[in-house]
Amino acid sequence: MRMLNKTNIGWLALFLLVFALIQGAVLVGWIDAFYEIALVTILINVILAVGLNLIIGYSGQFSLGHAGFMAIGAYAAGIVTKQIPNYGGLLVGMLSGMVIAGLVALIVGIPTLRLKGDYLAIATLGVAEIIRVAILNMGGLTNGAAGLSGIPYLSTWFIAFLAAVFVIILIANYTRSSVGRATISVREDDIAAESLGINTTRYKTVAFVLGAVTASLAGSLHATYFSVISPDQFTFMRSIDILIIVVFGGIGSLTGSVIAAAVLGVLNVFLQPFGSLRMILYALALIFIMIFKPSGLLGTKELQLSKWFNRKKKQTQRQPVKQKEAAR
Amino acid sequence: MTLMKVEKLTKNFGGLSAVSGVDLTLKNKELVGLIGPNGAGKTTLFNLLTGVYSPSEGSIDLVQDGTTVSLIGKRTDQIAELGVARTFQNIRLFKNLTVLDNVRIGLHNKYGVNTFSSLLRTPGFYRAEEKMTEEAMKLLEVFALDEKADYLAKNLPYGDQRRLEIVRALATDPKILFLDEPAAGMNPRESVELTQLIRQIQKEFDLSVVLIEHDMSVVMNVCERIYVLEHGRLLAHGTPEEIRANKEVVRAYLGGE
Amino acid sequence: MENFVQQLINGLSLGSIYALLALGYTMVYGIIKLINFAHGDVYMVGAFVGYYVINYLNVGLIPALLLSMTFTALLGVVIERVAYRPLRNSSRITALITAIGVSYLLQNGMIYLVGPGVRSFPQVVNNTLYQIGSFQISQMQLLIFGTTIVLMGALQFVVQKTKLGKAMRAVSIDSQTAELMGINPNAVISFTFLLGSALAGAAGVLVGMYYNSIDPMMGYAPGLKAFIAAVLGGIGIIPGAMVGGFVIGLIEVLISGYGNSMIRDAVVYGILIIILVVRPSGILGRHVKEKV
Numbered sequence: 001m002r003m004l005n006k007t008n009i010g011w012l013a014l015f016l017l018v019f020a021l022i023q024g025a026v027l028v029g030w031i032d033a034f035y036e037i038a039l040v041t042i043l044i045n046v047i048l049a050v051g052l053n054l055i056i057g058y059s060g061q062f063s064l065g066h067a068g069f070m071a072i073g074a075y076a077a078g079i080v081t082k083q084i085p086n087y088g089g090l091l092v093g094m095l096s097g098m099v100i101a102g103l104v105a106l107i108v109g110i111p112t113l114r115l116k117g118d119y120l121a122i123a124t125l126g127v128a129e130i131i132r133v134a135i136l137n138m139g140g141l142t143n144g145a146a147g148l149s150g151i152p153y154l155s156t157w158f159i160a161f162l163a164a165v166f167v168i169i170l171i172a173n174y175t176r177s178s179v180g181r182a183t184i185s186v187r188e189d190d191i192a193a194e195s196l197g198i199n200t201t202r203y204k205t206v207a208f209v210l211g212a213v214t215a216s217l218a219g220s221l222h223a224t225y226f227s228v229i230s231p232d233q234f235t236f237m238r239s240i241d242i243l244i245i246v247v248f249g250g251i252g253s254l255t256g257s258v259i260a261a262a263v264l265g266v267l268n269v270f271l272q273p274f275g276s277l278r279m280i281l282y283a284l285a286l287i288f289i290m291i292f293k294p295s296g297l298l299g300t301k302e303l304q305l306s307k308w309f310n311r312k313k314k315q316t317q318r319q320p321v322k323q324k325e326a327a328r
Numbered sequence: 329m330t331l332m333k334v335e336k337l338t339k340n341f342g343g344l345s346a347v348s349g350v351d352l353t354l355k356n357k358e359l360v361g362l363i364g365p366n367g368a369g370k371t372t373l374f375n376l377l378t379g380v381y382s383p384s385e386g387s388i389d390l391v392q393d394g395t396t397v398s399l400i401g402k403r404t405d406q407i408a409e410l411g412v413a414r415t416f417q418n419i420r421l422f423k424n425l426t427v428l429d430n431v432r433i434g435l436h437n438k439y440g441v442n443t444f445s446s447l448l449r450t451p452g453f454y455r456a457e458e459k460m461t462e463e464a465m466k467l468l469e470v471f472a473l474d475e476k477a478d479y480l481a482k483n484l485p486y487g488d489q490r491r492l493e494i495v496r497a498l499a500t501d502p503k504i505l506f507l508d509e510p511a512a513g514m515n516p517r518e519s520v521e522l523t524q525l526i527r528q529i530q531k532e533f534d535l536s537v538v539l540i541e542h543d544m545s546v547v548m549n550v551c552e553r554i555y556v557l558e559h560g561r562l563l564a565h566g567t568p569e570e571i572r573a574n575k576e577v578v579r580a581y582l583g584g585e
Numbered sequence: 586m587e588n589f590v591q592q593l594i595n596g597l598s599l600g601s602i603y604a605l606l607a608l609g610y611t612m613v614y615g616i617i618k619l620i621n622f623a624h625g626d627v628y629m630v631g632a633f634v635g636y637y638v639i640n641y642l643n644v645g646l647i648p649a650l651l652l653s654m655t656f657t658a659l660l661g662v663v664i665e666r667v668a669y670r671p672l673r674n675s676s677r678i679t680a681l682i683t684a685i686g687v688s689y690l691l692q693n694g695m696i697y698l699v700g701p702g703v704r705s706f707p708q709v710v711n712n713t714l715y716q717i718g719s720f721q722i723s724q725m726q727l728l729i730f731g732t733t734i735v736l737m738g739a740l741q742f743v744v745q746k747t748k749l750g751k752a753m754r755a756v757s758i759d760s761q762t763a764e765l766m767g768i769n770p771n772a773v774i775s776f777t778f779l780l781g782s783a784l785a786g787a788a789g790v791l792v793g794m795y796y797n798s799i800d801p802m803m804g805y806a807p808g809l810k811a812f813i814a815a816v817l818g819g820i821g822i823i824p825g826a827m828v829g830g831f832v833i834g835l836i837e838v839l840i841s842g843y844g845n846s847m848i849r850d851a852v853v854y855g856i857l858i859i860i861l862v863v864r865p866s867g868i869l870g871r872h873v874k875e876k877v
Contacts, residue, residue, distance in 0.1 A: 056678075062678050062681070108858070111858075111862040112858060112861065112862060114862070115861055115862070115865065117676075117677050117678055117681075118619075118620050118677050118678070118681050119816075119861055119865060121620075121678075121681060122620065122809075122812065122813075122816070122857065122861070123857065123858050123861050123862075125809070125854075126813075126854035126855070126857045126858050127854070127858065129850060129851065129854045130851045130854050130855060133847070133848060133850055133851035133854075134851065136847060137845075137847050137848060170447050173446060173447050173448070173449050174443070174446055174447055177440075177441075177446035177449075177453065177457070178432065178435075178436045178439065178440030178441065178446065178456065178457065178460060179436075179440060179441075179442070179443050179446045180446065181425070181429055181432055181433050181436065182433060182436045182440065184422070184425065184429075185422050185425075185433045188422035188423065188424060188425060189420045189421075189422060189423075191380065191404075191416075191420060192416065192420035192421070192422065193405075193422075193433070194379075194380075194403070194404035194405045194408065195378060195380075195404055195405075195408055195413065195414050195416075195420075195497070196405075196408055196413070196433055196434045196436070196437075196496065196497070196499070196500050197405050197406075197408035197409045197436075197437040197500050198405055198433065198436065198437070199403075199405045200405065206443055236805070240685060240689065243682070243685070247682055275697075276693045276696040276697040276701075277697060279689065279692075279693035279696075280690060280693045280694055280697060282689070283686050283687070283689035283690035283693060283694075284686075284690060286682065286683070286685070286686030286689065287668050287683050287686040287687060287690065290672065290675075290679050290680075290682050290683040290686065291668070291671045291672060291683065294675060294676075294679045300424070
C-alpha cells in the first residue's frame with residue numbers, strides 16, 4: 001500500500017490535529033454560534049481560494065468568474081434540498097451543482113481559455129455575470145432577485161471541514177502529479193509546453209473545470225449553512241474577495257491560500273465594526289502587496305511534509321552512498 | 329529511408345515572404361545543417377515544421393511506419409506527439425521548475441497517468457511517477473546534469489540551460505530533433521563539446537537532427553548534408569564540401585560578387 | 586419604424602457615453618497594455634464632483650463639466666503615478682490585480698465618505714423635449730451627443746495633430762525606442778491618463794444628469810461595458826473605441842426596447858466573449874502573433 005507512506009500519514013495526523021483543536025474549542029465553548037459562522041466562512045473560503053489558486057497559480061490563467069460557479073452550487077443545493085430536506089438531498093444537490101458547474105466551465109472554457117491573461121480575466125468575468133443574469137431570470141425555480149430562503153440547515157462546520165480537507169487533498173494531489181506538472185508548464189511557457197506534446201488547452205481546461213467544480217461545492221455549503229441565498233451574494237465583488245485571499249497567500253501556494261483564508265477570516269471578525277473602512281484597508285493592502293511583494297505571503301512555497309521526512313531520510317542515507325563510492 | 333518531406337513551403341507575413349518555396353527532405357538518422365545569414369528564415373522554417381506557424385502554401389509530410397502523415401493543420405503538441413521535437417533560439421525552459429521536473433514534463437505524454445488517477449493517487453499513479461523519475465534521471469545522466477536535478481532551471485549556468493533544453497526535447501522520444509542555434513552564446517570549448525554530444529545522441533537515440541548554426545566550423549564538421557537559406561529561399565544544398573565550393577553561398581556569406 | 590428611429594436616438598446618446606469611457610480604456614491599454622479597471626470608478630468620482638460643485642457652488646453645466654474633468658484628470662494622473670508606475674515592468678496580471686485594488690479603493694473610499702446611498706443629481710438643464718416628426722429627442726440627449734462629439738474631436742486633434750499626440754503614438758508602438766528618440770515615456774503616459782480620466786469625468790457628469798441618479802457603485806457596470814466597447818472596436822485604436830461605444834449603446838437600447846431588458850447585460854457580455862474568441866483584435870484591429 002503505497003498510499004500508507006509516511007507523508008500521507010503525516011498529513012492525516014495534521015488534519016486530525018486541526019479537527020481535534022476545533023472540536024475542543026467548540027466543546028469548551030470558545031467557538032460559540034457567532035464564531036462558528038466565522039469558522040464556516042473560513043472553511044468555505046479555503047475551498048474557493050484553493051480552487052481559484054489552481055486556476056491562477058498553477059495553470060496561470062486569470063479567472064475573475066469564481067463567484068459564478070459558486071452561485072451554481074448554491075442554487076443547485078438550495079433547490080434540491082428544499083425538495084429533499086435530508087442528507088441525501090444535500091449530496092444530490094452538491095453533486096448536481098458540481099456537474100453543472102463543471103459542464104458550464106467546460107463549455108465556456110474550451111473557447112475562452114485560448115485567450116491570454118487579461119482578456120481571459122474579462123471573459124470569465126462576463127461568464128459569471130451571464131450565470132448571474134440567468135439565475136435572475138429563471139422565474140420560480142430560483143425566485144429571481146429575491147433569491148431562495150428557508151433552505152434546510154443541513155451543513156455543519158464538520159461537513160464544511162470535511163469538504164475543505166477533501167478539496168485540499170484533491171487539489172494538492174493534482175498539482176503534485178504529472179498532469180499537475182503539465183499544467184504548471186503551461187503557466188511557465190505555453191509555447192515550450194506545446195513543443196513537448198502538452199495539449200495546453202486541455203490542461204488549462206482541466207484546471208478551470210476543477211476550480212469551477214470546487215467553487216460549486218463551496219456554494220452548496222454556503223447555501224445549506226446560511227439557508228438564504230440571492231444573486232447579489234455572487235457578484236464580481238465575491239470573486240474579488242476570493243482573489244484577495246489567493247493574492248495575499250501567494251499565487252501558486254495552496255498553503256498560502258489556506259493560511260490567508262484563515263487569517264483574513266479572523267481579521268474580518270475583528271474589523272466587522274469598521275464597515276467600509278475595512279474594505280479600504282483590503283484595497284490598500286492589495287495595491288501594496290502587488291507593488292512591494294507581488295508573490296504574497298508564501299510566494300509559491302508549500303508546506304511539504306514529504307520534504308521533512310525525506311530530509312531525515314537523506315541524512316541517514318547519505319552515509320551508505322559515500323561508503324559505496326569509496327568501495328568502488 | 330525518407331522521414332520528412334517538405335515541398336514548396338511558403339510563409340507570408342503581410343506582404344513579406346519569410347519563407348518561400350522551400351523543398352527539403354530528411355532521411356532516417358542523419359544530421360543536417362541549416363545555415364544562412366540573419367533573417368534568412370531559418371527559425372521561421374523551424375516554426376513552420378513544428379506547427380507554431382501555419383504555412384501559407386506547401387506541404388509537410390512525415391513518414392511513419394511506412395504511412396505518410398501530413399503535418400499541415402496540426403497543432404504543435406500533435407506534431408510533437410508524432411515524434412518531432414525542438415529547442416528554441418532564446419532558451420525556453422520552465423524556469424521556476426527544477427531540472428528534473430523540466431524533463432519529467434517532456435516524459436508526461438509517454439508515462440503520465442490521467443487526471444482521475446492523479447487526483448485519487450491510485451497505485452498506477454505511484455508506479456508512473458517512479459518510472460518517470462527514473463527515466464528522467466537516466467537522460468540527465470547522459471548530459472551530466474543528474475547531479476543538478478534539484479536545481480531550479482533558472483539557476484543553471486547558461487551552457488547547462490542549453491543542454492537541459494535538449495534533454496527535455498529528447499524526453500519526448502522524438503524521431504526528429506530540431507536544434508535552433510544550440511551553441512549560441514557558448515565559448516569555443518563548450519561549443520566543441522556540444523558538437524560531440526549532438527553527434528553522440530544522434531547515434532544513441534536513433535535520431536535525425538536538424539541544426540541551425542552560425543558557427544561554420546560546427547556545421548561543416550558534424551553535418552552530413554547542409555541546406556542554405558537566403559531571403560527565405562533555398563540557395564543551395566549538398567554535402568559540406570559542395571557547400572564550401574558553392575559560389576552562391578560564398579557570395580551570400582561574404583558579400584560582393 | 587418610428588419606434589426604431591426613437592430607439593436609435595436613445596441608443597446613440599447612451600452609446601456616446603460608453604464611447605467617452607471606452608476612449609480612456611483604449612488609450613491606456615494602447616500605451617501600457619493595462620486594463621485600467623479603476624477607470625469606471627474615476628467616472629463615478631467625476632459624477633460626484635459634478636454633483637457637489639453644482640449643489641454647493643451653484644455653477645452651471647459647462648463649469649461643472651470643466652471642474653469635474655480637471656479633478657478626474659488629476660486623479661487619473663495620481664493613480665498612475667502611485668499605483669501603476671511602480672509596476673511598469675511587472676506582469677500584466679500583477680498590474681491588473683493592482684487596478685482592481687484601485688477600483689475597490691475608490692468605491693469603498695467613496696462609500697466611506699458619502700455613504701452607499703443613491704443620490705439624485707441636480708438638474709441644471711431644462712429637459713425640453715423636441716418633437717421632430719413623430720419621434721422626440723430631449724435637450725439632454727442633444728447635449729450629451731454634442732458634448733461627446735466636441736470632446737472626441739478635441740481628442741482626435743490632440744492625438745493626430747499635436748506633438749504630444751505624436752509622442753503618445755510613438756510610445757504606444759515602442760516605448761523604448763521612443764525614449765531613445767528623446768521622448769519621456771512617463772510624461773506621455775501621465776498625459777494619457779490625464780486625457781482618459783478627463784473624458785471619464787465628463788461622462789460621469791453627463792450620466793448623472795441623464796439618469797438623474799448617482800451612487801458609489803455606479804462605475805462598475807458602465808465601466809465594464811465601456812471596456813467591452815473598446816474591445817469590440819479594437820483595443821488600442823481610438824476610432825475603434827468610438828465605434829464600439831456606439832454599437833454597444835445601440836445594442837443595449839434595442840434589446841431593452843424590443844426584448845427583455847433583464848437579459849440586456851447578459852447579451853453584452855455574450856457579445857464580449859464571442860468577439861474575444863472569434864476576433865480578439867476587434868472590428869478595426871489587426872491580429873498579431875507572438876514571436877517565437
